[in-house]
Amino acid sequence: MKRKNQRLILLVLAVVSVVGAVLLAMSAMRDQAAFFYAPGDVARKGLPLDRAVRIGGMVKDGSIQRRPDGVTIDFVVGDETAHVIPVQFTGITPELFRENSGVVAEGRFQPDGRFVATEILARHDENYMPPRLGPQGQHKTDTLER
Template identity: 55%
Template sequence: MSSNPSGGIKPKHQRLVLIIVALVALVGAGLLAAYALSNQASYFYVPADLVKAPPEQGRAIRLGGMVEKGSLKTRSDGITIDFIVGDGKARVPVRYTGITPDLFVEASGVVAEGRMEGQTFVADNLLAKHDENYVPRQMGDMTPEQAKQVVAETQ
């Protein structure tokens, strides 16, 4: 005879079934999220890696390196630029259409988000990098004491 007079599942077994169902749902959600992210992931390459083992054409990637001196050219439309990103081992030509970040200059670091089209990297977005000595343009002419005062006033 069953100790459960209603003839259903014992409460102890109900909890066990609920825990198993919750774990299966959690694992399923995790696998689904991982699959979705793998399709949207944007892998990071330096020029040497990109030249050695290029990704398939049109795949979203990030290219990081230094903008080579003398390589920055603006096309006749005024908003498309061509430049070369290098890492000391390889060079990759880049094309970007849009407004460049304020810190984007030759001989500076850049991370470009985009895709390969033939031998050219077509960037959709540029992220300019600066060194640890960066000072905002508005504070460039200030003495260290004036800069400290401005910082103190903004806190």
């Protein structure tokens, strides 16, 4: 076999291997993908009961209710439409999670319309500043009073 044909065969095998690996990875990731829904989308399209999804919106004012176990909370997520989604989450919420703030919750819808979240991500606006940084982006120094 000529050297030119050997290189061509190796190149074809490499391309087929890479394409096969990409297809295998994509099929494995298909089940892991979480789609994003706003409350208005859920109202229009119905509940996606068959897969994990993400919902996003604003935590409605006065909706956060903590259960006696200390780690489970119930709250309501809404958007600019009048639609809302009741959410239940068990775990520790992010520091920025509060009423009238943005939230993204990952989990599954239940047949009764309730969303059971496995993860909560608090959103902030583009002006977010870490607590230890001042307005000009310089570190604040903690001072101790004696």
